[in-house]
Amino acid sequence: MNVGTGAGVRLAPARALRHARDALGLTWRAAPVGTAADLGLAVLVGLIPVLAAWLTKLVLDRLVTGTGTGLVVLGMGLAGTAAAGAVLPHVRKYVEAERSRAVARMVRRRLYAALQRFVGLARLENPAFQDQLQVAQQTGHLGPAQLTGNVLATVQSVIGMTGFIGVLLVLNPWMAVLVLLAALPTLWIQLRLNRGRAAMLLRLEHFQRRDLFFSQLLIGIPAAKEIRLFGLGRFFGDRMLGELSGMHDTEHRLDRREMRAQVLLGLFGAAAAGTGIVYTIGVASDGRLKIGDLALFLAAVPGVQSALASLVGQIGAIHQALLLFDHYDAVVRAEPDLTLPAAPRPAPPLCAGIELRDVWFRYAEDHPWVLQGVNLHLPYGSTTALVGLNGAGKSTVVKLLCRFYDPERGSIHWDGVDLRDLDPVSLRSRLGAVFQDFMAYDLTAAENIAVGDLAAIEDRSRLRAAADDAGIGDRLDALPRGYDTLLTRIFFDHGDREDPQTGVVLSGGQWQRVALARSFLRAGCDLLILDEPSAGLDAEAEHDLHRRLRRLRQGRTSLLISHRLNAVREADVIVVLDGGRVVEQGGHDELMTVGGDYARLFDLQASGYREENAGVS
Numbered sequence: 001m002n003v004g005t006g007a008g009v010r011l012a013p014a015r016a017l018r019h020a021r022d023a024l025g026l027t028w029r030a031a032p033v034g035t036a037a038d039l040g041l042a043v044l045v046g047l048i049p050v051l052a053a054w055l056t057k058l059v060l061d062r063l064v065t066g067t068g069t070g071l072v073v074l075g076m077g078l079a080g081t082a083a084a085g086a087v088l089p090h091v092r093k094y095v096e097a098e099r100s101r102a103v104a105r106m107v108r109r110r111l112y113a114a115l116q117r118f119v120g121l122a123r124l125e126n127p128a129f130q131d132q133l134q135v136a137q138q139t140g141h142l143g144p145a146q147l148t149g150n151v152l153a154t155v156q157s158v159i160g161m162t163g164f165i166g167v168l169l170v171l172n173p174w175m176a177v178l179v180l181l182a183a184l185p186t187l188w189i190q191l192r193l194n195r196g197r198a199a200m201l202l203r204l205e206h207f208q209r210r211d212l213f214f215s216q217l218l219i220g221i222p223a224a225k226e227i228r229l230f231g232l233g234r235f236f237g238d239r240m241l242g243e244l245s246g247m248h249d250t251e252h253r254l255d256r257r258e259m260r261a262q263v264l265l266g267l268f269g270a271a272a273a274g275t276g277i278v279y280t281i282g283v284a285s286d287g288r289l290k291i292g293d294l295a296l297f298l299a300a301v302p303g304v305q306s307a308l309a310s311l312v313g314q315i316g317a318i319h320q321a322l323l324l325f326d327h328y329d330a331v332v333r334a335e336p337d338l339t340l341p342a343a344p345r346p347a348p349p350l351c352a353g354i355e356l357r358d359v360w361f362r363y364a365e366d367h368p369w370v371l372q373g374v375n376l377h378l379p380y381g382s383t384t385a386l387v388g389l390n391g392a393g394k395s396t397v398v399k400l401l402c403r404f405y406d407p408e409r410g411s412i413h414w415d416g417v418d419l420r421d422l423d424p425v426s427l428r429s430r431l432g433a434v435f436q437d438f439m440a441y442d443l444t445a446a447e448n449i450a451v452g453d454l455a456a457i458e459d460r461s462r463l464r465a466a467a468d469d470a471g472i473g474d475r476l477d478a479l480p481r482g483y484d485t486l487l488t489r490i491f492f493d494h495g496d497r498e499d500p501q502t503g504v505v506l507s508g509g510q511w512q513r514v515a516l517a518r519s520f521l522r523a524g525c526d527l528l529i530l531d532e533p534s535a536g537l538d539a540e541a542e543h544d545l546h547r548r549l550r551r552l553r554q555g556r557t558s559l560l561i562s563h564r565l566n567a568v569r570e571a572d573v574i575v576v577l578d579g580g581r582v583v584e585q586g587g588h589d590e591l592m593t594v595g596g597d598y599a600r601l602f603d604l605q606a607s608g609y610r611e612e613n614a615g616v617s
């Protein structure tokens, strides 16, 4: 498998060592028994060829010299090594697969636990971090598993190689030198090839991510409508194939280079080995070498060469595994994205209200200011409406209230305490919200509501009450499997196996009500934020929703955002944002009397309705 990395082809030795220690430690913790068993098997598998060659030598020597004693035992020993050689690699494969699965689970657990530390959104919205996260998510488990596998394979190769060289040293040191010399070109060429492969992985990264993007676009549901309507299939298909061709061209060039090098290497190795063999046969024919020694030499030459080639291959693979682990490590060790105090205070129940004091905010240093000195008071027990044109900064205020980001200047206070001093988890437990871009989860109806408060996941009566409050209870009751019906046609669960058609797709407005039900599960929360809660609702439903909201939120603090000004006219305070600044605030009648932006927009919408009515009558 080709894996893109972004770490560069070189890792500083200290960093590489730290990664190696961490990755091996992680493997050990994930599967101690499997790793120990694999190590034992690697040693055995490495010894088998040496043992077989040595036993063969003994058999041949005894046959030639006519001393037949112990031949049966040696024969049985040879049969035993053959059997072990046939069986052990399969056992290793199984142990290795088990270990890789255990490592994959632990790596995944650690990665997602690390993500929980990013309590804000800024880090996730950073494209470079997203790249790193994608690679870590796709390949994080490969690093430790691959590294451990390579280290064990290295142990196996080293044992095989030193075994053969040791045996040759005992017989004839010159033979050992000859075998090593014949293997040196292999070492040199393989190291060069490793470097080329690591560099290629970096070049492939660009193609791979874009290839994935286009293929997901073509098979996914989100873009399916536009692709069909605008006839984009060919356009995106060509782009995807372009990326794939780019990837294949890069691989092709390296494969060709590798093939040439390997052929040369093979020829050189054969020539060197052949020279050694001819020389050894000459020495043996002079009677200075026994026939068994000759056999041992003939086994040792390819044995050392292949062990060395495998060793160098493993070193390259270890390098690659460490590069992969670098991404995973960067994500797992990344600092929290919001500065948290050493001892954050739990958010107390809201008593006085929330206040934004001279809040300035932009999404990044090179972005324009989105909020410019916003002062805003959300008094306890009242409903505040936030209105303004597209891009005025309304949803940004919501995100700051949830502390997904911190203001760059100024501060936000919860009963006088800066949000930065509060524990974000405790703060969020006091908030209820429906976001403009709420999620439609491919889960059951019950689960889709329960995500608003997981404590209610088994409490059907609470889920039903929330659904009824959001005006979607009857619709959910009527689903094929009631609240257990999947709200998707993408998956089906075990209960649906007999009839996989029972998943249901809701309409946009119905989804909006499900999202509202989620927030109604937290009806008692200290601050309810509704960002365009009625955008997908018909006029009757919208009127009904606002009636319910008034009842549910009586005496509680709410922030309501809507472009339909008629829906917010009954709010206690209406705040008009323009270009990130508060330009007007007051009650509906007051703002209409002032005759500013709010009055102009309200009249514009009202005249639209009047014209429609006139057209109809």
Ligand SMILES: Nc1ncnc2c1ncn2[C@@H]1O[C@H](COP(=O)(O)OP(=O)(O)OP(=O)(O)O)[C@@H](O)[C@H]1O
Pocket: 125, 363, 367, 370, 388, 389, 390, 391, 392, 393, 394, 395, 396, 397, 436
């Ligand atoms: N995650 C983000 N990263 C960078 N810029 C952003 C991000 N979210 C919003 N913006 C920018 O901030 C500005 C204000 O956006 P915001 O969503 O707060 O406006 P809004 O008043 O809610 O608009 P709308 O009525 O269209 O929902 C816009 O110019 C937008 O491009």
